[in-house]
Amino acid sequence: MIQLNGVVLEFKLFPNGETLVDGEQILNHANELNIVTFKYENDSDLIKVMFLKNYLDDLNFKASLVVYYMPYSRMDRVEGASAFTLKYVSNFINSLNFDKVTLIEPHSDVSLALINKSTARYPSVELLDKVIAEVGFNLHEDYLFFPDAGAQKRYGKVKGYQQLVGFKVRDFQTGQIRKLDIVGSVERKGFKVIIVDDLCSYGGTFILSAEKLKEIGASEIYLLVGHCEKSIYKGKILETDTIDKVFTTNSMLDQADHEKIHVFEIGGM
Numbered sequence: 398m399i400q401l402n403g404v405v406l407e408f409k410l411f412p413n414g415e416t417l418v419d420g421e422q423i424l425n426h427a428n429e430l431n432i433v434t435f436k437y438e439n440d441s442d443l444i445k446v447m448f449l450k451n452y453l454d455d456l457n458f459k460a461s462l463v464v465y466y467m468p469y470s471r472m473d474r475v476e477g478a479s480a481f482t483l484k485y486v487s488n489f490i491n492s493l494n495f496d497k498v499t500l501i502e503p504h505s506d507v508s509l510a511l512i513n514k515s516t517a518r519y520p521s522v523e524l525l526d527k528v529i530a531e532v533g534f535n536l537h538e539d540y541l542f543f544p545d546a547g548a549q550k551r552y553g554k555v556k557g558y559q560q561l562v563g564f565k566v567r568d569f570q571t572g573q574i575r576k577l578d579i580v581g582s583v584e585r586k587g588f589k590v591i592i593v594d595d596l597c598s599y600g601g602t603f604i605l606s607a608e609k610l611k612e613i614g615a616s617e618i619y620l621l622v623g624h625c626e627k628s629i630y631k632g633k634i635l636e637t638d639t640i641d642k643v644f645t646t647n648s649m650l651d652q653a654d655h656e657k658i659h660v661f662e663i664g665g666m
């Protein structure tokens with residue numbers, strides 16, 4: 398889904414699959430300075446962004462880009478013969494020459510390094526105060542939990558919280574989590590935990606984290622993720638009582654289709 402200055406653009410297809418770009422629709426919402434918002438739904442959205450930016454260039458209009466979820470951001474390293482698709486998509490975005498690019502919760506700093514004139518915003522940090530108030534989190538008794546070293550690097554700098562970290566081993570090819578251990582100790586049982594990470598897919602990481610946290614005495618467990626894929630509906634998080642509530646943004650989901658999910662609007666953060 399592509400927005401121009403907050404307005405969702407409609408794209409149609411020619412019978413052979415080519416994209417029909419409605420220039421009039423763009424003209425109706427374009428200014429000299431524009432914000433293009435890119436909510437990735439599938440690879441065809443990349444082509445739509447390309448057509449829109451080229452059209453704005455032809456009008457001599459400027460534009461910045463907000464990327465709700467950076468596609469391929471998890472392909473931030475290569476192993477064996479795997480293709481470095483994050484680099485290739487970043488090259489594509491760079492070729493469009495936006496004035497600036499804002500990445501919402503990129504999976505790692507590699508996206509920031511690869512994309513020119515890019516900065517990041519982290520809803521998992523920006524929304525923490527709201528989530529803490531909602532779940533009645535006590536700074537002296539309760540814990541934030543980062544499921545792996547990547548999450549600890551991104552969010553561990555938040556001050557004033559007791560923190561626990563997971564050590565996760567995942568098979569790069571199959572995506573299966575081989576094991577997860579908790580590093581850090583707790584003083585007593587019966588505490589709340591907010592698991593903080595960038596993205597929930599099927600939720601395997603968080604179910605496993607929650608099981609381990611329960612073993613060491615957690616009584617209530619919440620999940621705060623910047624992005625939540627629709628695949629959460631196919632995973633076990635919503636079926637079991639291991640995680641009490643999931644807080645996320647509309648970077649991937651459009652709305653919450655389950656009582657356990659709370660979706661914050663990125664625009665209203």
Ligand SMILES: O=P(O)(O)OC[C@H]1O[C@@H](O)[C@H](O)[C@@H]1O
Pocket residue numbers: 471504544545594595596597598599600601602603
């Ligand atoms: O365990 P699921 O939800 O499938 O995947 C989410 C995890 O996989 C990683 O890329 C994310 O950073 C998160 O830690």
